[in-house]
Amino acid sequence: MRPMLATSADAERGLPADGERWAYEVKWDGWRVIADLGDGRARLWSRSEREITAAFPELAQPPNPATALLDGEVVILVNGVPSFTALADRIHVTDPRKARALAARNPATLIAFDVLRHDGADLMRRSWQERREVLEGLDPGGRWQISPVYDDVGLLVHATLEQGLEGVVAKRRGSEYRPGVRSSDWRKLAHRRVQSVVVGGWRPEINDRGTIGALLIGVPGDDGRLRFAGRMGSGLTAAGPQAELRERLGPLQLERSPFGDAVPRADAKGATWVEPVVVVDARHLGRTENGRLRQPVFRGIRSDLRAEDVRYE
The missing domain is CATH 2.40.50.140 (Nucleic acid-binding proteins)
Incomplete structure (x- = not known):
């Protein structure tokens, strides 16, 4: 399945500033993945629907044994900031020994920001707010994290710019999940072109x-x-x-x-x-x-x- 995509924010007006109708997250500088969790294992799929599980052995066994389908981003943090360069060395790896060696040197983290299925129930027609409540209940831990949500877009834009992060994504709280669609219900503002x-x-x-x-x-x-x-x-x-x-x-x-x-x-x-x-x-x-x-x-x-x-x- 292909993930839902965000449209770019209006260059003049920026992101919508309405914390009651919109939620705001950090735009992570990593690889977008769909993660299929079940039986204590995880399978990872890239945005182009290619399985990349072998490249990230440190993510193969989530701490939480939930059965779920997650949307998120795989990142490698260097000094607390995602490094695209470090991650680029990992995505093509298929040899298990090389993957384990790279994972030991620069372990990846999966930051989940949406849940599309949970315990067999399809959640995509539910609102972002409902899905978010289910996601927060999963509490994965370890190298699996949940992307924080903020309600003050101005503060988040300033903080991400100051910390050298990629940008901010705004999501309409009442929006459904639309696989493969670039929707204005999700809007992104990138600090770097x-x-x-x-x-x-x-x-x-x-x-x-x-x-x-x-x-x-x-x-x-x-x-x-x-x-x-x-x-x-x-x-x-x-x-x-x-x-x-x-x-x-x-x-x-x-x-x-x-x-x-x-x-x-x-x-x-x-x-x-x-x-x-x-x-x-x-x-x-x-x-x-x-x-x-x-x-x-x-x-x-x-x-x-x-x-x-x-x-x-």
């Missing part, structure tokens, strides 16, 4: 043909065609991302550009085109009128997303 993009090609370093010097990135339009969003070279120097990108992009070569619009000659020069299926995250300083990201910086590969999941934030 991050955009998921699809890789449509790459260019080598000038003096090293084997090293990826820049990615040619895009975002699917409403018609499904990939629209060019710019060239991203910053953030690609680390050995880990280089190796993984080469491994993923190597078998995907195309003879022609996969972009539905023209890629400027200066960006396309020397490019190797690839099938547009690999999704990565980019930090940026905003967008131009034609949809290009300003100064995009590579942040990590998003194995939990498919190309068709990507839209402009």
Whole structure:
């Protein structure tokens, strides 16, 4: 099952300020998961409906033996703040020994913020407030936590900004859970601009043909065609991302550009085109009128997303 998604808050008005009708939570910088709990075990599924249980052995046995289906976020905390970089090393792991070693070094935490099923009862048609009361009754403990809820959006926005957290999510207390739907009943405000993009090609370093010097990135339009969003070279120097990108992009070569619009000659020069299926995250300083990201910086590969999941934030 695919999780319910939030829409972006209005840039001028921000999040709705009404603690009686809305609840406010921290926007966690991690991997969105659906967790299926039963018989003292947990199975984890990514947003793209891929099972990732093997990557997180420390979450395989929740302290509470409840039977439930939870929506939440897997995070790795470094100095009390979620680290996307630390988490990116975990999501692709399938070897049990490697997963256990990584878990011992940087254990993950699952922060649950919704419950969709409990003891066989489907809760998705119930209000967020009713579901929240059931969730709080689970009291998981250990590496399983429940995301705190606040009723003062102004204080939470200030606190999350001050503490270097990703942002705030507002949820309408009377809203149902709508799987796979991006709903205005949930609204998010991000302090840092991050955009998921699809890789449509790459260019080598000038003096090293084997090293990826820049990615040619895009975002699917409403018609499904990939629209060019710019060239991203910053953030690609680390050995880990280089190796993984080469491994993923190597078998995907195309003879022609996969972009539905023209890629400027200066960006396309020397490019190797690839099938547009690999999704990565980019930090940026905003967008131009034609949809290009300003100064995009590579942040990590998003194995939990498919190309068709990507839209402009």
